[in-house]
Amino acid sequence: MNEHGNEERVFEMGVVIPRRVIQDDDESCDCAHVLVKEFEKVGFEVERVIGIADEFIKLAAPLETLGRAAAELQIKKRTHIGMDLQFEVEEVEAFVRQPDGSVFSWCERFQCYCHLIYGIVNSSKSAKDLKFDGKEIKWEIGENLILKLESENIVKQVFPLHDEKKRKKLLRNWALHWWHFTNQPIDEIYSYYGAKIAIYFAFLGMYTRWLLFPAAFGLTLQLIDFGSLKLVMLPVFFVMVILWAIMFSQFWKRKNSALLARWPISYEDATDKGPKIIDRKASSWQPPMELMKVLEYDRIKEKEAFQKSEWLGRFMRFRNDAIIIFSIICLQLPFELAYAHLYEIIDYDTIKFGLTAVYLFAIQYMTKIGGKVSVKLIMKENNENTEKQADSLVYKVFGLYFMQTYIGIFYHALLHRNFSTLRRVLIQRLLLSEVLENLLENSLPYLKYSYKKYRVRHKKSEKGAAGEKIQFTSRVEKEYLKPSYSASIGEELEDGLFDDFLELALQFGMILMFACAFPPAFVFAAVNNIMEIRTDALKLLAILRRPVPRAAATVGAWLNIFQFLILMSICTNCALLAWLYDEEGKWKIEPGLAAILIMEHVLLLIKFGFSRFVPEEPAWVRANRAKRTTQAQDMCSKKLLRTISGVDKNFGEKKLK
Numbered sequence: 001m002n003e004h005g006n007e008e009r010v011f012e013m014g015v016v017i018p019r020r021v022i023q024d025d026d027e028s029c030d031c032a033h034v035l036v037k038e039f040e041k042v043g044f045e046v047e048r049v050i051g052i053a054d055e056f057i058k059l060a061a062p063l064e065t066l067g068r069a070a071a072e073l074q075i076k077k078r079t080h081i082g083m084d085l086q087f088e089v090e091e092v093e094a095f096v097r098q099p100d101g102s103v104f105s106w107c108e109r110f111q112c113y114c115h116l117i118y119g120i121v122n123s124s125k126s127a128k129d130l131k132f133d134g135k136e137i138k139w140e141i142g143e144n145l146i147l148k149l150e151s152e153n154i155v156k157q158v159f160p161l162h163d164e165k166k167r168k169k170l171l172r173n174w175a176l177h178w179w180h181f182t183n184q185p186i187d188e189i190y191s192y193y194g195a196k197i198a199i200y201f202a203f204l205g206m207y208t209r210w211l212l213f214p215a216a217f218g219l220t221l222q223l224i225d226f227g228s229l230k231l232v233m234l235p236v237f238f239v240m241v242i243l244w245a246i247m248f249s250q251f252w253k254r255k256n257s258a259l260l261a262r263w264p265i266s267y268e269d270a271t272d273k274g275p276k277i278i279d280r281k282a283s284s285w286q287p288p289m290e291l292m293k294v295l296e297y298d299r300i301k302e303k304e305a306f307q308k309s310e311w312l313g314r315f316m317r318f319r320n321d322a323i324i325i326f327s328i329i330c331l332q333l334p335f336e337l338a339y340a341h342l343y344e345i346i347d348y349d350t351i352k353f354g355l356t357a358v359y360l361f362a363i364q365y366m367t368k369i370g371g372k373v374s375v376k377l378i379m380k381e382n383n384e385n386t387e388k389q390a391d392s393l394v395y396k397v398f399g400l401y402f403m404q405t406y407i408g409i410f411y412h413a414l415l416h417r418n419f420s421t422l423r424r425v426l427i428q429r430l431l432l433s434e435v436l437e438n439l440l441e442n443s444l445p446y447l448k449y450s451y452k453k454y455r456v457r458h459k460k461s462e463k464g465a466a467g468e469k470i471q472f473t474s475r476v477e478k479e480y481l482k483p484s485y486s487a488s489i490g491e492e493l494e495d496g497l498f499d500d501f502l503e504l505a506l507q508f509g510m511i512l513m514f515a516c517a518f519p520p521a522f523v524f525a526a527v528n529n530i531m532e533i534r535t536d537a538l539k540l541l542a543i544l545r546r547p548v549p550r551a552a553a554t555v556g557a558w559l560n561i562f563q564f565l566i567l568m569s570i571c572t573n574c575a576l577l578a579w580l581y582d583e584e585g586k587w588k589i590e591p592g593l594a595a596i597l598i599m600e601h602v603l604l605l606i607k608f609g610f611s612r613f614v615p616e617e618p619a620w621v622r623a624n625r626a627k628r629t630t631q632a633q634d635m636c637s638k639k640l641l642r643t644i645s646g647v648d649k650n651f652g653e654k655k656l657k
Helices: 031-041 063-073 089-094 106-117 145-151 164-175 186-193 195-223 227-262 288-295 299-345 349-378 386-415 419-463 475-481 497-513 521-543 557-584 589-613 619-656
Strands: 013-018 045-050 054-060 076-078 084-086 128-132 135-139 157-160
Touching: 013 031, 013 106, 013 475, 031 045, 031 054, 031 128, 031 145, 054 475, 063 089, 063 106, 106 186, 135 145, 157 475, 164 186, 164 521, 186 195, 186 227, 195 227, 195 497, 195 521, 227 497, 227 557, 227 589, 227 619, 299 349, 299 386, 349 386, 386 419, 386 497, 386 557, 419 475, 419 497, 419 521, 497 521, 497 557, 557 589
Parallel strands: none
Antiparallel strands: 013 054, 013 157, 045 054, 076 084, 128 135
């Protein structure tokens, strides 16, 4: 019986080893045979698949195996009374099940798989001699088997597998369901991919729905000739758009808290601890508990150590941020301004095209260097966990992309006040850039996958018959050849969600910061995002491997970036309106500027005051949490009283004796 409680086996992990040329006569020493036997010992159900170039070991874990691993890892799960308690196999019915009926979420199952796979060691009293394809390996006492075989290039990779039944269901109900527009099966996405990816698609769906209102308003401004009233309608549109953005960010917080309340996620475990297989490096931050153990008898030294650790971490983060900001201002800003100025003064389109090609090549190289430098700096910070490190990377790298994306637009809008060029640049960025990015985002992984299949076929044909037709028959081999869901920058800390969120943030800033210059931009954004929902789903389900799950259940640093873009949009649109009215000659600059400055301050006040007006959590979420807390306190109080009463009775009996 598997983890879902039925008889069907679901293989969720795969181990890749090279296909052997020399078969060993003694199976007891064969690495592949030993691997299978060790996997079976820890409780896995194993299936071996011989591929064209490699051999694959598929692993499935019954509920008993996962439960034992969860108990060893001390995974905390939500119970029916609302408390997060350590999992125990004997008390499985006390824990809340997932939306799909399973006991463990995909993230919890993945942690258990990693613990079991990388927990196999030589527990015998002597070293073992292993053989693989004529190569002899010594497995020492207490040595980790998988790490040993990885160092010998025998285990090539350990990766998660797609569940074909659920994958095909999501393809029908999600990726290929275009007529549902923004509606998505979020609970099914959470069950299959984990909280982080589900949160991304929930955010994308809500953002796209909310875009429909400013898109309709902006399209109306573009199609209807308001005549002299257009100079009045633009400030109205600007105010409505800013209020829309403020309400969206606040209501998203409510939506996020509602999703967390709906999904049985342990709040303590909602951060990524970075198991070995995820390829995430551990933080150098020393937890306070370690300091308490060392200095528990000296309160003064303990306080000093805490303060030193805290301020040292803050200083290192401040130093790294200062390095990145200084590099952006001194290196990237002059480069971007030079390109924007040359583009403005050059008259020949062919020269502009060549200049743009050189610029794009150079900026991609600079961005990659900036990302690598950011990762190295972050690794020296005292961050609590990998999610904090990922947030730090997001802030630093977004600064690079912010300068790259917007400095040219600022140049045309704020310095030259050339609104025709500004609108043309916005149309190019929104239409050409986003369409090309979507095409590249989905076509490049498929081309990589096709190229890998071609290489495997070519190598096989060189060894075998020249005219032999080679077909990939096993699903696991096809999945192994697919690209992983990785980030373009900082793969050590981030996955493909970095690029997806970055695309949304840059789009949000572009349509919002220059809303007065080009109101129909919201229409392009809404149409693009409706397509983005389905193409991203298709990419995850059909083109890429199943991603490694992340436990974090919020958008993290991206929400703060969206808030920053809202503040920037208030300033930029006020500047655009001031120069627009001055250019038209309808207002004198003095009263017009005064009115716009007043509008700016009022909107900033609304931005910071709206969070007080709209709470971040719905009332039912707060009520449910208060109810669970009360129930947990009552049960703990009763148990504590019974324990104390029993101790007092035993003490009284001993005293009488």
